[in-house]
Each structure stands twice: as C-alpha cells, then as structure tokens.
Amino acid sequence: xxxTDRLNKxxxxxxxxxxxxxxxxxxxxxxxxxxxxxxxxxxxKKLRELRRDRARVLTxxxxxxxENQESS
Numbered sequence: 001x002x003x004t005d006r007l008n009k010x011x012x013x014x015x016x017x018x019x020x021x022x023x024x025x026x027x028x029x030x031x032x033x034x035x036x037x038x039x040x041x042x043x044x045k046k047l048r049e050l051r052r053d054r055a056r057v058l059t060x061x062x063x064x065x066x067e068n069q070e071s072s
Contacts, residue, residue: 006053010060015068018061025054 013021029050035043 003052003056007056010056013060015061015064018057018064022054022057022061025050025057029054 010018010021029047032043032047032050036047
C-alpha cells in the first residue's frame with residue numbers, strides 16, 4: 001500500500017482511534033526491534049516503515065488536537 005493511501009486512511013480516524021493506533025504501533029515496534037536483534041533482516045524494513053507510519057499518526061494526532069483547541 002502506498003504511503004498516500006495510508007495517510008488518507010489515517011486522516012479519517014478520530015483522535016481516540018489515532019491514539020489507539022499509536023499505542024499499537026509502539027508495541028509492534030518493540031516486537032520488530034526484538035526480531036531484528038535476533039537476526040531477522042526483514043524486520044528492519046518493516047521497522048523503518050512502521051516508524052514512518054507512526055510519525056504520520058503522531059502528526060495527524062497533534063493537528064487534530066490543535067483543531068479541537070481552536071474550535072473550543
């Protein structure tokens with residue numbers, strides 16, 4: 001899936017859903033780091049992709065928080 005497709009999916013999520021997604025991604029990152037240290041080379045590619053997706057989630061989360069503060 002392209003990054004623009006993932007971004008469009010994430011934009012439709014609420015703040016709570018983004019927070020849940022971020023927590024899940026943190027757990028996944030932990031597992032992938034563990035796999036990488038055990039020598040699984042494919043985990044590195046997944047870890048890099050996950051880090052980028054996590055950054056997208058955090059950016060959207062912050063943007064939505066600021067939008068809610070401005071509208072309040």
